[in-house]
Amino acid sequence: MLDNKYLNITIWQLLVTMNSDKMVNGIGALLVLLGVVVALTSWIIFPVCEMHGLYVETKTGTKLPMPCGYTARAETGIGALIVVAGGLLLARGTRETRQAVGVFSVATGVLVILFPTFLIGMCKLADHPCRQLTLPGLEILGIIVIIIGGYLLWKRE
Amino acid sequence: MSKPPDFRFFSLIVRNLTNRPYRNIATVFAFAIIAGTFFSSQYLMSGAQQSLDTGISRMGADILVVPEDYAGAGQTVILSGTPSSFFFADSGFEKISRIHGVAKASPQIYIATLFASCCAAPVQMIAIDPERDFTISTWLKKNPEVKIGKDDIIIGSAIIQDVGKDLMFYGHTFHVVGVLEQTGMGVDNAVFTRFEDAYVMAAESGEKAVKKLTIPEGMVSAVLVKVDPGTSPAAVASEIMTQVPGTKVIMSNGLLNAVSGQLGATTRILYSASLAVTIVSIPLLGLISVMVAHERKKEVSILRALGASKSFVVRLMLAESFSLAIIGGFIGIGASAGILMIYQDFIRITLKIPFIIPSPTAMLVQGGSALLLSIVIGGIASLYPVFLITRSAPYETIRGG
Helix, strand or coil: CCCHHHHHHHHHHHHHHHHHHHHHHHHHHHHHHHHHHHHHHHHHHCCCHHHHCCCEECCCCCEECCHHHHHHHHHHHHHHHHHHHHHHHHHCCCHHHHHHHHHHHHHHHHHHHHHHHHHCCCCCCCCCHHHHHHHHHHHHHHHHHHHHHHHHHHCCC | CCCCCCCCHHHHHHHHHHHCHHHHHHHHHHHHHHHHHHHHHHHHHHHHHHHHHHHHHHHCCCEEEEEHHHHHHHHHHHHCCCCCCCCEECHHHHHHHHCCCEEEEEEEEEEECCCCECCECCCEEEEECCCCCCCHHHHHHHCCCCCCCCCEEEECCCCCCCCCCEEEECCEEEEEEEECCCCCCHHHHEEEEEHHHHHHHHHHHHHHCCCCCCCCCCEECEEEEEECCCCCHHHHHHHHHHHCCCEEEEEHHHHHHHHHHHHHHHHHHHHHHHHHHHHHHHHHHHHHHHHHHHHCHHHHHHHHHCCCCHHHHHHHHHHHHHHHHHHHHHHHHHHHHHHHHHCHHHHHHHHCCCCCCCCHHHHHHHHHHHHHHHHHHHHHHCHHHHHHHHHCCHHHHHHHC
16 A cells, blocks of 8 residues: 555646646747747738838849848748747657757747847848837847746756 | 754745745736836936937037028927928028127038938938037047048948948048947938038039039028027027028927927826826735735744744735835836837837937936835835734634634
8 A cells, every 4th residue: 555645745746747747838839929920020010121112122123132131031930940849849848858949949039139130130221110120029039039948948847 | 854944034035925926926017017117207208318418419509590491390300310401591690600699600501312222311411611610520529530521521320331431422422530429319310521522512413413412602501509608598599580580590498398299298108107007006916915914814823923023024024025026126127128228219210209228327217216116115015914914913813714
């Protein structure tokens, strides 16, 4: 017959694990949502200049995207990666997966911020929509992804 | 036998706070909203005020004289840098220089450059007479290595170019020799050049530029006036308008009123929101504190029974309340400051106000006052629970359940 003390500990561990699983699933779902938002921010939520009809026109008349257009494309890719990370956490919430997704989230969050600021950049003119709305929006989203990744790393169990 | 955990005042506070995470998170969120809205109002006012002070001191003038019909355009040039071109007869400048009370007078010509493409916004070109100018010359004195010579320009902080590189206006190439500090006002979007270079540019524009530029000889756009020490700028301004008909004067308090009017609506909304949130939060936080106090009656009574004094319990309750207020205050202030700094350009362009990030000292003061407000509200909200606890007797509470 099992000792009551051990039975209580096992039940307690089970409850803690169940609650922890729910939280991990919630974080996974949140990452999926954030990834979608990051991907859509530059095109729908806070559209970049080319969505407003602003292009660089060459002497031959060819219209090319400005730096914000290339940033938008890069952010779409990064957003997709964040969605994959969130899906991985939902599918398999083991301790190792959590830590891996945590590291990955911090890295992708940093990239979300670096693409529009240093790596590719946005338009230089302050009154362009990409500068006023898209850039700040991406910075805030990047910070949120980094915080979530940091939390996954900190919460080891 | 294992060693019992340390029983210290602060460890007890931490344990009590972590014991009710969801309720405490809601309380922290309320404090964050209060501190955040209050800090945001102060930040906006301070940023606009500092920008105006910096910009007006950069202008160096007590009075700006412009053609009567272009007073609005003149004000917009100074405040937001929206390019404009207008003129009045240079003979007015001569009259203004001779008016009693005028210490210095400096003529300027305003030229709006062309809109070339999506990425080359028009800028305000301001032609100055280096011999009589006292606006840029002040900046040059601080930067003696910078000399404004033939085809040289000094650009505002918002113009995208580096020192040593060239910029082209109306087909004429200018050489960038200096960049002004940011003011948040129109001068950030301006470039300064000499009268002679502006006339050459205009003369050549017919061949070199997309559109010909005409600068009428003997005409200026504005006259900057510095009054004698001790003389009333308002009195001199009145005399100028009397002696030089067809002109309008712009003074620094006029600019302040214009900005205050634009900013006033926004800050009134923010201050009202702060007040509304505070009024709603105090009873709400008080109610939460009362609920927690009732729940913890037994716990407090056990503490009292173990030997904790009333003052210990009071200090514990207040410390928990202040801890939540401080944590919420920091989160609210940090989040507001971050969002306002990130959206600085959006705020400035949407509200059409001069705006720069306030100095670190100003921000510390604003953050401190917002934090103090949070703490005071936290203290007020916990007064009743503290009163409740100090009146209860441990034995009856433990016995009564």
